[in-house]
Amino acid sequence: MTLENIYLHIASIKNTLDNAIKIAAENYYVVHKDDSNFLFDVKETSRECYLLSRGADLCYDRPSIGFTYSLWYQGRRVNSFLKYLSQAIFEAKQEKSITIYDLGAGTGAIQWACAAVASAFHKYDVECPVIKIINIDTSPFMLDYNRLYLWPALVSLLPDLKNSILPSYFVNSWSSDVDDFNNSNNWITASYLFDHTENSENLKKDFKKLIEKIKPTKILLTSSFNKKGYTQDIAKELAQNNYTSQEVNNDLIYSGGMPATVAIRKWFNNNSGCNFSGTPSWNENYIYGVICSSTSPTFNLFALDTTNEVNLYNPPLVVRREIKLNQTQNKAAQNDNKPTIIVGPAGCGKSVVITQRVLNIVDEAIKTNTISKINILLTTFNKALKAYLLNWIKDLFDSRNITYTENYKYGLKTQGSEFINVFLMHFDVLPTRLWKPLFKEEQPFNDSLLFETGLLKRAQEAINSIKESENISTAEFDNVLNPEYVLEEYNRVIYGQNYTKMDVYLTSTRSGRPVLAYNGDRRRLLFKTVQKFLLIMENNNESSIITRRHKFLKEINKNKFKGYFTHVFVDEFQDCTQSDYEIFYGLLKDPNNLIIAGDFAQAVHLGRVASIPRVDDAKGERMRNRVTHKLDGSYRLPYRISEAIKPLSEAINEVQEGADIITPYKGAPPGARPILVYAENNQDLAKKIINITKAFNSFDVVDSIPPYKNLITILEKDIATTNALNNMKSGVCQTDTILRLKGLEKKLIVWSTNTEITHTEEIKNFVYTIFTRTSGLLIIGMFKDIKKEYKEIITSLRKDRVMLWDESSLQYYNDL
Numbered sequence: 001m002t003l004e005n006i007y008l009h010i011a012s013i014k015n016t017l018d019n020a021i022k023i024a025a026e027n028y029y030v031v032h033k034d035d036s037n038f039l040f041d042v043k044e045t046s047r048e049c050y051l052l053s054r055g056a057d058l059c060y061d062r063p064s065i066g067f068t069y070s071l072w073y074q075g076r077r078v079n080s081f082l083k084y085l086s087q088a089i090f091e092a093k094q095e096k097s098i099t100i101y102d103l104g105a106g107t108g109a110i111q112w113a114c115a116a117v118a119s120a121f122h123k124y125d126v127e128c129p130v131i132k133i134i135n136i137d138t139s140p141f142m143l144d145y146n147r148l149y150l151w152p153a154l155v156s157l158l159p160d161l162k163n164s165i166l167p168s169y170f171v172n173s174w175s176s177d178v179d180d181f182n183n184s185n186n187w188i189t190a191s192y193l194f195d196h197t198e199n200s201e202n203l204k205k206d207f208k209k210l211i212e213k214i215k216p217t218k219i220l221l222t223s224s225f226n227k228k229g230y231t232q233d234i235a236k237e238l239a240q241n242n243y244t245s246q247e248v249n250n251d252l253i254y255s256g257g258m259p260a261t262v263a264i265r266k267w268f269n270n271n272s273g274c275n276f277s278g279t280p281s282w283n284e285n286y287i288y289g290v291i292c293s294s295t296s297p298t299f300n301l302f303a304l305d306t307t308n309e310v311n312l313y314n315p316p317l318v319v320r321r322e323i324k325l326n327q328t329q330n331k332a333a334q335n336d337n338k339p340t341i342i343v344g345p346a347g348c349g350k351s352v353v354i355t356q357r358v359l360n361i362v363d364e365a366i367k368t369n370t371i372s373k374i375n376i377l378l379t380t381f382n383k384a385l386k387a388y389l390l391n392w393i394k395d396l397f398d399s400r401n402i403t404y405t406e407n408y409k410y411g412l413k414t415q416g417s418e419f420i421n422v423f424l425m426h427f428d429v430l431p432t433r434l435w436k437p438l439f440k441e442e443q444p445f446n447d448s449l450l451f452e453t454g455l456l457k458r459a460q461e462a463i464n465s466i467k468e469s470e471n472i473s474t475a476e477f478d479n480v481l482n483p484e485y486v487l488e489e490y491n492r493v494i495y496g497q498n499y500t501k502m503d504v505y506l507t508s509t510r511s512g513r514p515v516l517a518y519n520g521d522r523r524r525l526l527f528k529t530v531q532k533f534l535l536i537m538e539n540n541n542e543s544s545i546i547t548r549r550h551k552f553l554k555e556i557n558k559n560k561f562k563g564y565f566t567h568v569f570v571d572e573f574q575d576c577t578q579s580d581y582e583i584f585y586g587l588l589k590d591p592n593n594l595i596i597a598g599d600f601a602q603a604v605h606l607g608r609v610a611s612i613p614r615v616d617d618a619k620g621e622r623m624r625n626r627v628t629h630k631l632d633g634s635y636r637l638p639y640r641i642s643e644a645i646k647p648l649s650e651a652i653n654e655v656q657e658g659a660d661i662i663t664p665y666k667g668a669p670p671g672a673r674p675i676l677v678y679a680e681n682n683q684d685l686a687k688k689i690i691n692i693t694k695a696f697n698s699f700d701v702v703d704s705i706p707p708y709k710n711l712i713t714i715l716e717k718d719i720a721t722t723n724a725l726n727n728m729k730s731g732v733c734q735t736d737t738i739l740r741l742k743g744l745e746k747k748l749i750v751w752s753t754n755t756e757i758t759h760t761e762e763i764k765n766f767v768y769t770i771f772t773r774t775s776g777l778l779i780i781g782m783f784k785d786i787k788k789e790y791k792e793i794i795t796s797l798r799k800d801r802v803m804l805w806d807e808s809s810l811q812y813y814n815d816l
């Protein structure tokens with residue numbers, strides 16, 4: 001059997017391949033034609049495939065993409081690999097087996113081309129190496145279309161293939177799910193890998209790491225001709241490192257029409273309401289291809305320091321100890337006794353770094369027998385996040401065999417220490433928690449704690465009293481003399497910036513707050529009202545979280561808790577005022593051991609009032625040695641979601657200095673674009689959400705059998721939709737507020753625009769924080785009378801990176 005014989009046989013099965021594409025499409029249609037959204041989805045994927053042919057990037061994240069794509073591209077893509085693989089497999093015909101890692105496998109053109117070659121071996125009765133194909137792609141829809149439809153159709157026509165081609169399919173990473181790297185004759189095929197990415201340099205680095213790990217004997221690279229630069233660069237580098245490289249002759253075995261595929265497209269157009277246009281053929285545009293073959297065993301080829309982490313498309317890790325920190329994260333986790341600021345967008349690993357740094361301090365202290373001197377406070381503004389951090393730290397301690405006991409109120413005491421070494425506390429309870437055990441006799445907060453409604457009532461009383469004493473009978477001052485404004489002014493400015501005296505307040509800046517004239521009536525009235533409010537609270541023996549904090553600060557300023565902690569860690573610093581930092585400094589032995597992490601874009605409590613400790617005044621001395629670590633990218637947010645919401649983070653950044661702009665990161669878990677859904681009412685939204693979870697179940701966001709472990713989380717509280725969902729699938733949905741969920745992540749977040757966001761000034765921060773909670777799907781539910789501010793946010797999202805769920809959603813979106 002010669003190479004020519006192989007070509008001849010492949011030429012003879014052209015119609016078989018064409019027929020298999022047709023059969024696959026027929027079968028897919030039978031299974032999916034009644035899907036709630038089938039026709040619209042096909043219409044959209046057809047449009048996107050057309051745009052791909054014009055050079056646009058395709059997201060491959062709609063359910064019908066495999067179906068539509070294959071009806072145009074399958075033939076030509078397979079054709080482009082036929083000669084290339086004939087040549088490579090023919091050269092390897094002595095081998096018993098070959099394992100091909102097909103990166104960006106899509107609907108399996110490489111697998112099909114291998115099948116055609118193997119079929120030639122059978123025809124000539126020559127033993128063909130068993131070809132194990134590991135299809136790796138970020139799109140479950142593309143992989144599934146091959147696995148469930150294309151491949152079975154081809155095997156039904158060429159049954160001999162069953163034993164010679166052994167495929168497997170992996171949504172995700174080049175490495176993490178593929179632990180079987182010990183095959184002896186590994187090949188890598190990478191088609192179009194570097195064609196559509198703004199991140200080619202990183203990709204190239206990861207690609208080289210993969211090569212070191214897999215040690216392939218052959219690397220087959222293709223790209224479109226006009227994007228061949230990166231492929232050539234890599235081939236050149238490989239050529240200098242034990243690989244010979246050979247450009248592939250690009251003439252194709254097949255040409256002309258694909259009658260079966262054309263016929264089925266016509267049938268769909270006439271009978272199903274699909275609207276396919278154009279005539280598919282075998283003719284592929286000119287492709288650049290190169291085969292690199294190893295000349296000797298590869299070992300530490302590129303002299304990279306690590307061969308273990310291949311960061312492409314890593315799935316999210318659930319066990320904290322399995323997370324391998326990247327270089328920047330690692331640096332930020334070193335305990336260098338300097339005030340440390342860790343910034344970066346949602347999901348870049350700030351909490352990961354904090355927990356690692358806590359571990360490093362404790363680990364070092366245990367080794368140097370100084371654990372009894374370590375007293376760390378880790379505080380944050382959210383109960384669930386506190387629990388999350390605690391579990392991460394416990395998991396890390398376990399991984400280092402650090403023995404500890406847990407005190408449910410305070411934190412962890414490690415073996416060998418007489419007291420608790422790691423205090424984990426919600427910042428709101430810190431004043432009470434620290435005060436009570438230390439100064440039992442005083443019991444400062446033996447009062448009732450008021451929350452929103454109670455506080456608004458007291459603020460109104462204060463306003464009434466001031467209006468009366470000042471003889472104000474008009475609405476002239478109502479823009480500031482209203483309960484919400486008074487409370488915010490107290491929390492954010494009078495407490496937040498610690499303006500205890502009227503004359504200071506009248507003449508000082510009120511950073512991040514609406515402008516009020518210095519020494520003006522409004523300021524004077526506000527200060528008096530706040531004083532009155534505090535007095536009323538005191539007389540009624542009541543307090544708020546902030547008045548408690550305020551009293552705590554006053555005691556701290558008297559050195560009461562001085563030096564209680566060796567280290568203070570703050571996660572989510574965007575919720576801190578300047579006064580909060582005064583508390584942290586007051587608690588610290590050494591100001592150099594303040595470590596704070598956060599993201600101003602998520603400042604849902606304070607908006608533009610949020611700030612980090614000043615360095616430009618007398619107190620700034622404490623931050624003199626500060627180090628800022630800037631982390632990049634989001635490991636949590638699927639790449640497409642980061643791309644979609646980037647304009648929103650840029651808009652926040654424009655008004656809020658220091659807010660981090662989200663950077664799409666290739667190491668993020670796979671996922672779809674944000675899905676925009678129009679609904680007539682809550683019931684309708686619930687129905688559509690269920691349909692979406694069905695269509696996207698390959699992203700593993702919601703369990704398909706009860707009890708539904710993976711919940712849908714609706715933000716902000718939308719009880720009607722939640723009830724409607726739970727009536728359909730009991731227990732599948734929960735609803736919450738972002739104030740309780742910030743810092744955490746969920747697999748499926750729904751932003752229901754039906755519910756009001758009360759913090760109108762921080763509305764963008766709010767919505768951004770909601771969007772960035774997902775590690776899987778993000779659904780945006782839109783209704784008829786949508787608020788103007790929400791409309792503005794939705795239309796600001798990158799247009800080619802949102803997915804309109806159905807016809808009514810598309811129309812609604814176009815009319816926004």
Ligand SMILES: Nc1ncnc2c1ncn2[C@@H]1O[C@H](COP(=O)(O)OP(=O)(O)OP(=O)(O)O)[C@@H](O)[C@H]1O
Pocket residue numbers: 314316317323324325326329344345346347348349350351352353598599634635636742743744745772
């Ligand atoms: N180096 C890493 N490798 C793999 N996964 C990582 C890495 N760093 C972070 N992650 C994952 O990214 C997700 C987000 O991490 P983390 O919660 O620490 O981010 P964050 O910056 O604190 O987010 P937020 O600003 O929303 O609070 C987590 O699921 C974490 O496991």
